[in-house]
Amino acid sequence: MSRARESSRAPGAPEAPKVIGGKLPRIDGPLKVSGRAVYTSDVSLDGMLYAVPVPSTIASGRIVSIDAAAARKLAGVRAVYYRGNLRPFFRSAPPQGFSGLIDEKRPPFEDDVVRYYGQYVAVAVAQTMEQAKAAADAVRVRYAADAHNVEPHLATEKPFRTESERGNADAAFQSAPVKIDQTYVTPTEVHNPIELHATVAAWEGDRVTLYETSQAIMNHREVLYQMLGVPKENVRVVSHFLGSGFGGKLWPWTHSILAAGVAREVGAPVKLVVSRQSMFQTVGHRPRTQQRFRIGAGHDGKLLSLHHEYLNQTSILDDYGEDCGEATPFMYSVPNVRVISALAHRNIGTPTAMRGPGAVPGLFAMESAMDELAIALNIDPIELRRRNEPQQDESSKLPFSSRHLVECMQVGAEKFGWARRDARVGAMKRDGLTIGWGMAACSWGAMRSDAQASVEIARDGTVTVTTATQDVGTGTYTVLALVAAEATGISLDKIDVRLGDTSLPPGPISGGSWVTASVIPAVSNAARVAVRSLLTMSTTGPNAPFAGAKFEDLQFANGRVSRKRDPSTGVPIGEVLARANARAAVGDGQSSTTLGGEESKKYSLHSYGAQFAEVSWQPETARLRVSRFVSVIDAGRMLNPKPARNQIEGAVVMGIGMALFEEARYDKRYGAPINSNLADYIVSTNADAPPIDVTFLDHPDPVLNEFGARGVGEIGLAGTAAAITAAVYHATGVRVRELPVRIEDLLRG
Ligand code: MOS
Numbered sequence: 092m093s094r095a096r097e098s099s100r101a102p103g104a105p106e107a108p109k110v111i112g113g114k115l116p117r118i119d120g121p122l123k124v125s126g127r128a129v130y131t132s133d134v135s136l137d138g139m140l141y142a143v144p145v146p147s148t149i150a151s152g153r154i155v156s157i158d159a160a161a162a163r164k165l166a167g168v169r170a171v172y173y174r175g176n177l178r179p180f181f182r183s184a185p186p187q188g189f190s191g192l193i194d195e196k197r198p199p200f201e202d203d204v205v206r207y208y209g210q211y212v213a214v215a216v217a218q219t220m221e222q223a224k225a226a227a228d229a230v231r232v233r234y235a236a237d238a239h240n241v242e243p244h245l246a247t248e249k250p251f252r253t254e255s256e257r258g259n260a261d262a263a264f265q266s267a268p269v270k271i272d273q274t275y276v277t278p279t280e281v282h283n284p285i286e287l288h289a290t291v292a293a294w295e296g297d298r299v300t301l302y303e304t305s306q307a308i309m310n311h312r313e314v315l316y317q318m319l320g321v322p323k324e325n326v327r328v329v330s331h332f333l334g335s336g337f338g339g340k341l342w343p344w345t346h347s348i349l350a351a352g353v354a355r356e357v358g359a360p361v362k363l364v365v366s367r368q369s370m371f372q373t374v375g376h377r378p379r380t381q382q383r384f385r386i387g388a389g390h391d392g393k394l395l396s397l398h399h400e401y402l403n404q405t406s407i408l409d410d411y412g413e414d415c416g417e418a419t420p421f422m423y424s425v426p427n428v429r430v431i432s433a434l435a436h437r438n439i440g441t442p443t444a445m446r447g448p449g450a451v452p453g454l455f456a457m458e459s460a461m462d463e464l465a466i467a468l469n470i471d472p473i474e475l476r477r478r479n480e481p482q483q484d485e486s487s488k489l490p491f492s493s494r495h496l497v498e499c500m501q502v503g504a505e506k507f508g509w510a511r512r513d514a515r516v517g518a519m520k521r522d523g524l525t526i527g528w529g530m531a532a533c534s535w536g537a538m539r540s541d542a543q544a545s546v547e548i549a550r551d552g553t554v555t556v557t558t559a560t561q562d563v564g565t566g567t568y569t570v571l572a573l574v575a576a577e578a579t580g581i582s583l584d585k586i587d588v589r590l591g592d593t594s595l596p597p598g599p600i601s602g603g604s605w606v607t608a609s610v611i612p613a614v615s616n617a618a619r620v621a622v623r624s625l626l627t628m629s630t631t632g633p634n635a636p637f638a639g640a641k642f643e644d645l646q647f648a649n650g651r652v653s654r655k656r657d658p659s660t661g662v663p664i665g666e667v668l669a670r671a672n673a674r675a676a677v678g679d680g681q682s683s684t685t686l687g688g689e690e691s692k693k694y695s696l697h698s699y700g701a702q703f704a705e706v707s708w709q710p711e712t713a714r715l716r717v718s719r720f721v722s723v724i725d726a727g728r729m730l731n732p733k734p735a736r737n738q739i740e741g742a743v744v745m746g747i748g749m750a751l752f753e754e755a756r757y758d759k760r761y762g763a764p765i766n767s768n769l770a771d772y773i774v775s776t777n778a779d780a781p782p783i784d785v786t787f788l789d790h791p792d793p794v795l796n797e798f799g800a801r802g803v804g805e806i807g808l809a810g811t812a813a814a815i816t817a818a819v820y821h822a823t824g825v826r827v828r829e830l831p832v833r834i835e836d837l838l839r840g
Contacts, residue, residue, distance in 0.1 A: 110576045110583060111798070114733040118569045118583070119332070119562065128332045132289040134302045136360040139291070140169055142353050143223040144346065145213035145230045146369060147205045150438040150762025151239035151407075154203040154232060157213055162229035167222035170357050171230060173213035174200035177356055180348055183317035188684075189540055189600055191313045192342045194375055195441040197408055198318055199345045199352070205234065206407040207440045208763040209372025214349055216357050220364070239438035241757035245381040245402040251431035255420040255486055258427030260385075263396035267387025271464045275384060275456035276829035277812075278754035279404070279764075280377040281370065282445050283774060286334020288365040288374050290347040292354035298325040299351055305330045306340040306563050307600035312593045314343045319351055330591040333601075335564045337745075338444035341602045344374045371755055371767035375443025378404040378413050382456040387427075392470045392478045394425035399457065402433045406441040410434055413442065414449030418534045418809075419457055420486030421695060423479040428486070438762050444602065446745065447805040450535055451812075455749075458531035458813035459828065462820070472817070473500045473509065476532055484695030492694040492794035495725040496532055499701035499788060503530065503723040506784055507703040516824040524707040526718075529817025533810030537696040537727070537792065537801040538605040540684045543596035544613040546575060546621040547675040550665040552650045554579055554586045556617075560598030560610055561591040565804055566734035567606055573731055574611045574798075578618035580648050596679065604698075604802030607730065612682035612796045620678025622647050625667060634670035636662040682796070694794050698726040698806045702746075702814040705781075708822040713834045715822075717747050717815060721784045727801035728791035739785045739807035746811025748775040751831050 122128040147154075159171035180198035183191055199211050215226035264270065291302040299319070305311045308328040316323040333340065346365050354361035365374060380403045387396035403413035416430035445451075465472040480497050483490050504510065512528050513519050519526040544558035556575045562568045572586045589595065599609040626645050629637045629652045637645060637652065644655055651661030668675065705719035720743050729735045752773035758765040766772045785807075791799020812830060819837070820826045827836050 110573050111730050112732065115569055115573065115731050117566050117734060118572050123332070130286055130332050130334060131291060131302045131304045131330065132287060132364045134291040134362070136291065136293055139360040139362055140216050140218060140357060141220040141223040142214050142216050142350055142361045142363040143220065143227040144211040144349060145215065145227045145232065146209040146372065147212050147234070148208070149205055149234045149236040150208040150241065152205050152234050152236035154205065154212055155235050156233045158231040159213065161231070162215055162226040165222065165226050165229060167218035168215060168226045169218070170216045171213060171226060172353055172356060174203060177352055180318045180352060181320050183314045190310055192310055193314045194342050194411055194443045195345060195406070195409060199349045207372065207438050208761060209369060209440065211345055211349060211373065214353055216353055216361060239762040241437050241439060241759060241762045243379060245379065245404060245435040247402065247433040248435065249433060251400065251433045253431050254416045255428060255430040257486065260396045260398045260427040260429035263427035264385050264387040264398055267395045268390050269388045269464070269467055271386040271460050271467060273384060273460060273463060273828055275382045275459055277380045277452040277455055278830055279379045280445060280749065280753045281755050281772060282337040282339035282376065283370065283769065283772065284335035284337055284339060287367065288340065288344065288346060288370060289363065290350035291360060291362045292351040293360035294355050297321055299355070300327045300329060301347065301351060303328050303330045303347060304333060304336070304340050306333065306336045306561060306602055307342065308561055308591060308593050309559055309597050310600055311343050315348065315351060318348050328593045330561045333561060333563045337446045338448060338602060339375050341444055341600060346373065367769065368767045371764040372440045375441060376755060377445035377448070377452070378411065378442035380413055380415055380452045382415055382453070384456045384460040386460050386464050388464055388468065390468065392468050392475045394423055394479050396427040397425050399430045402435050404437050404439060404442065405434050406439055407436050409441040411442040413452060415453035415456065417449040417453055417536070419453065421481070421484040422457065422532070422534060423476070424481035424485060425479065439757060446742070447535060447808045451809050454531070454533055454809050455812045455830065458810055459816060462529065462531070462813065462817040463826065472530055473504055476500060487695055489693065489695045492696045493727065493790050493792040494697065494699055495788050495790050496699040496701070499699055499723040499725050500532065502786055502788065503701040503703050503721050506723070506786060507721040509703065516821060524709050525822045527706045527708060527818035527820070527822025529814045529821055530701060530703045531810035531813035531817060533700045533702060533806060534697045535604060535806040535809055537608065537698050537795055538603055539609040539682070539795060540599045540605060541682070542599045542609045542613040543679065543681045544598065544610060544617045545596050545677065545679050546614065546617040547677045548579065548621050548625060548664060549675045550668045552581065552585055552664050554581050556586065556588045556614055557595040558590060558598035558610055558613065559593050559595040560606055561601050563601040565738060566731060567601065569734060570607055570730050571610060571614050574614045575618050578615045579622055581650060604804040604806065607800055607802050608795050609682060611730070611798055611800065613680045615797070616680025616682065617678040618680070620680060621676045624678060625664065625676040626652060628671040628673060628676065629662065629667050632671050636667060636670060696795060698724065698801050700724040700806050700810065702810040704814040704818040706815065706818040706822050713838060715751070715819065715832070715834070715837065717779070718781050720781055722807060723786045723788065724803065724806055725788040725790060726803045726806055727795065728789065728799040729787050730798060730800050732787060735787065735803045736785045738803045740783045742805070742807025743783050743811055744775045744780045746808050747779055747815065749808070749830060750812040750815035754831055
C-alpha cells in the first residue's frame with residue numbers, strides 16, 4: 092500500500108494530502124441537486140425540433156404500407172420519415188475489442204420486416220414534443236403479420252457450445268455420492284435507469300454533434316460515423332451527466348441513429364427522448380436465462396463435478412449471449428467441469444449487458460445449487476465453500492492476483508451473527524415473524540482498458556483534468572479529482588474534471604466496473620508529466636526562477652516550486668509560468684489494457700464478496716420482506732469509500748428487486764412486453780430497502796494498477812438474489828428456483 096502511494100506521486104511532489112481513501116461526497120453533487128447539471132434531455136438548441144418514433148404493433152411480419160398523409164397535416168409537423176424517404180444507414184463493421192460495439196446491429200428501416208413488438212417503423216418530426224407525438228400516433232401502418240415466438244420456456248436450436256471444460260464432468264457426476272441436479276430460471280429484466288435514453292442531434296454542414304445518454308461516448312462515435320457514412324472526425328458525442336445506465340446505455344441503440352438521420356434530413360437540430368414504454372422494447376434488457384446446474388460431491392462436501400448448462404433468450408437477428416458460466420470454472424476447487432451454452436431466438440428486442448452481465452444470473456444458479464448441496468450434506472454453507480476454496484484459478488491454472496473470499500465470508504458471518512443461526516427450516520422467530528437467513532458468495536471480473544488523459548496546471552493554480560470517458564452517476568468525476576489532487580498536491584477545490592466529450596483524449600467505457608481502474612493510471616501519469624514540465628520550466632529558460640538548479644533538488648508543494656532544502660524560497664505556479672511565458676504546464680498520460688495484455692496472462696483477476704440476507708416471513712398475511720443485509724466486498728483498495736459504499740448499497744437494493752420483484756413479461760397474443768411501465772414492472776423502493784451493512788476488505792490489488800483499485804459497480808449485485816432465496820428457503824421451506832419469488836410460490840410450500 093505504501094508502495095502504491097509512493098509511485099502515485101510525482102517526483103518532487105509533497106507528502107500525499109491523504110485525499111484518497113477519505114469520504115468525499117461527489118464533487119458534481121451541488122450541480123445536480125441545484126438542477127444545473129445538464130442531462131441530455133435538458134439540452135435545448137435554437138430551432139430544435141422533436142422526433143417521436145412510431146413503434147410496430149406486431150412482433151413479427153412485414154410492413155405493407157405506411158400512410159402519413161393525416162399525420163403530415165397536423166399542426167407543427169415538419170416531416171414523417173420511414174423506409175424509402177430517409178437516407179439509408181450503413182451497418183457498422185464488426186467490433187474490434189471494446190470499440191465499435193452495438194448489440195442491435197440492423198440499422199433502422201433497413202428492410203420492411205418487423206422482428207419485435209415496438210421496433211421503430213417510422214418517425215414523426217414536429218416543433219413540439221406533443222405535436223410530434225400526435226403525428227406519430229396518426230401514422231397509419233398496415234402490416235402482414237406472421238406468427239411470433241415469445242415462448243418463455245427455452246430450448247436449444249443448435250448443439251450447445253462448450254464454454255469451459257476440464258476432466259469428465261458427466262462421469263464424475265454419475266459416480267458422485269451426493270448429487271444436485273436442478274434448473275434455475277432468471278426472467279427478462281429491464282435496466283430502467285430513471286433518466287430516459289435520449290439523443291439530441293445537431294448538424295453543421297456534414298459535421299454532427301450528438302448529445303447522448305451514453306456510457307461509452309468513444310464507442311458511440313465509432314459506431315455512428317460508420318452508420319451515418321461520414322468521416323469519423325465529423326462526429327462528436329457529448330454526455331456530461333447520466334441518470335444511470337446499468338449497462339443499457341453502453342452501446343448505441345436505434346433511436347440515436349434515427350435522431351441523427353432525421354436531423355440531417357430535416358436540416359435542424361432534433362431531440363428524441365425514448366419513452367419509458369419503448370425502453371422495455373428498444374434499448375436492451377437482461378435476457379431470460381434457464382440454467383441446469385449439476386453438482387456431484389463427496390459426503391465430506393468436496394466438489395467432484397460441476398456441470399452448468401444454460402440458455403438465454405435473444406432477438407431474431409442478434410446472437411446476444413448471456414455469459415452465465417463466467418464464474419463457474421474458477422469459483423471453487425473442482426476437478427471436473429463442463430460449462431455449455433446455447434441461444435433461443437425470440438421475437439423480442441435485442442438483449443444487452445445489464446449490471447454484472449452473465450455472472451449475476453449465473454451466480455444465482457451456482458450459489459443456489461451450492462446452498463442446496465449444503466442442505467443435502469447438512470454442512471454449513473460457509474464451511475462448504477471454505478472446503479472448496481481453490482489455491483489457484485483451476486481453469487486458467489493462473490494464480491489469483493488477489494482473492495480473499497474466505498475472509499469475506501468470515502467477516503460477513505461475524506457482522507451478521509451467523510453463529511447464532513439455527514439451521515432448521517422455520518426454526519428462528521422474532522416478534523411473531525419467522526426469520527430466514529441465507530448467504531451466497533460472489534465474484535466479478537477485474538479488468539482495465541486503454542485510456543488517455545490530460546492534466547493542465549494553469550497560472551491561477553487550477554488544474555484541469557480531461558478524458559473522454561463519462562460519469563454514469565457513480566463518482567468518476569470525483570475519483571479523478573482525487574487522483575489529480577494526490578498526484579499534484581493541489582487542493583481538490585482547485586481541480587476541474589472535464590469528461591463526456593469525444594473531443595477530449597480518448598477514455599474508456601463506463602462498463603464492466605473497470606472505468607476507475609482504467610483511467611486513474613492515465614490521470615496520475617498525466618499529472619506527473621505536468622508537474623515535471625513545471626519543474627523543467629523552473630530550471631530552464633532565460634527567466635527561470637531556479638535557473639541552473641538540479642531538477643531533483645526542487646519540489647512542488649502547496650502550489651509553489653521550491654528548493655527541497657529551503658522551502659521558504661518557493662515561487663508560485665503563476666510566477667513560474669509567467670516567467671516561462673507559458674499559459675499552463677501540461678501533461679498527457681495513458682494507461683494500457685490488461686485485456687489480452689501481459690499482466691492478464693499471468694494472473695486471474697477478480698473481485699469477490701459474500702452476501703448475507705435476512706428475510707422475515709409472516710405466513711398468516713403472506714408477507715415477505717428482506718429485513719437485514721450484510722455485504723462484504725473484496726475489490727482492492729477503495730479510493731473513495733463513500734460513493735463506493737453507495738454502489739454496493741444500490742446494488743443490494745437492485746438485488747432485492749431481482750429476487751422479489753423484477754420481471755418483464757411478454758404477452759403471448761401480441762408479443763409485447765405487457766408490464767412496460769414502472770407501475771407494473773416492480774422495482775425496489777426505499778421502503779423495500781433494509782439496513783445494509785457494507786464492509787470493504789482492504790487488500791489492494793497490486794496487479795491491476797498502482798493504486799490497487801478494482802471497480803465496485805457490479806460486484807454488489809452478484810450473489811444477492813441467491814442469498815435472499817436461501818433465506819426464503821430457511822424461513823419457509825420453499826426453494827424458489829425461478830425468479831422473482833412470488834407469494835404464490837410460498838403459499839404452495
Ligand atoms: Mo455494466 S452492465 O458493464 O454497465
